[in-house]
Amino acid sequence: MYYKYFDDKQIIYSDINNNNIDEINDYLKNIDKPFNIQYIDFHNMNLIKSPNINNFINIKEIYLNNNDINELCDLSNFTNLEELHCFDNKLTTLPNLLTLTKLKVLNCSKNNIDKLPDLPINLTIIFCAYNKLKKLPNNISNLQKLKELYCNDNELIEIPNLKLCSNLKDLCIYNNEIIKFPKLCNTNLRLLYCWNNKFNILPYNIINFKNLKYFIKYTKYTNINILSPLLNYTIKNYYYKSIMENYNYKYL
Numbered sequence: 512m513y514y515k516y517f518d519d520k521q522i523i524y525s526d527i528n529n530n531n532i533d534e535i536n537d538y539l540k541n542i543d544k545p546f547n548i549q550y551i552d553f554h555n556m557n558l559i560k561s562p563n564i565n566n567f568i569n570i571k572e573i574y575l576n577n578n579d580i581n582e583l584c585d586l587s588n589f590t591n592l593e594e595l596h597c598f599d600n601k602l603t604t605l606p607n608l609l610t611l612t613k614l615k616v617l618n619c620s621k622n623n624i625d626k627l628p629d630l631p632i633n634l635t636i637i638f639c640a641y642n643k644l645k646k647l648p649n650n651i652s653n654l655q656k657l658k659e660l661y662c663n664d665n666e667l668i669e670i671p672n673l674k675l676c677s678n679l680k681d682l683c684i685y686n687n688e689i690i691k692f693p694k695l696c697n698t699n700l701r702l703l704y705c706w707n708n709k710f711n712i713l714p715y716n717i718i719n720f721k722n723l724k725y726f727i728k729y730t731k732y733t734n735i736n737i738l739s740p741l742l743n744y745t746i747k748n749y750y751y752k753s754i755m756e757n758y759n760y761k762y763l
Contacts, residue, residue, distance in 0.1 A: 521550040530556045536563045575600070586611065598638065630654060640664050640683070647671055663687065663704070684708065701725065
């Protein structure tokens with residue numbers, strides 16, 4: 512087994528050929544001063560269970576990505592946690608996250624999750640793409656510090672009202688089943704990717720999104736007339752390809 516310490520604050524395990532969870536847990540249980548550990552990395556080890564990290568309550572970053580884990584341990588006591596990376600596993604759900612008031616980054620993409628729990632209030636970045644989500648938690652509407660939301664490639668039929676998310680800059684909702692364009696705050700949004708959904712009308716007030724620079728929509732489009740003011744007022748110096756007979760592309 513190969514572990515590496517840096518300043519007694521990090522544990523990085525990098526032996527992909529040894530994924531014996533009992534041996535790993537024994538090692539973790541005997542670590543001196545677990546309260547000092549702030550970073551744990553067990554990515555890409557073919558783990559089928561989450562390591563027992565309950566003693567590391569001051570941890571700030573957890574990396575369990577690129578494994579075969581089907582369930583995470585209880586995280587409710589990790590009140591100092593700032594980043595949780597559990598993407599590319601076999602998770603079907605996430606544990607309670609509401610007590611993680613310092614959590615800023617959540618990456619749970621590429622799993623089999625069909626429902627997210629309520630989310631902690633200080634999240635700034637959420638990656639939950641490539642899952643089986645049919646809806647997002649309603650309290651996402653209250654995440655006023657949220658800057659980036661990537662929920663593409665799911666089974667979503669709607670997006671909660673995001674008008675209070677005034678810091679939102681990047682929104683990726685493409686490859687879903689969304690039937691109505693979401694309500695958004697126009698203050699800071701700069702990237703909007705929304706192709707391959709079921710809505711065919713954009714709200715006219717999208718022309719007021721003054722910071723929008725990257726917009727791609729690929730679908731049959733009924734209110735195409737709004738694109739002219741959109742190009743004039745909002746999106747400049749980007750390539751625009753006009754409507755094609757069978758499909759409409761807007762690359763900006």
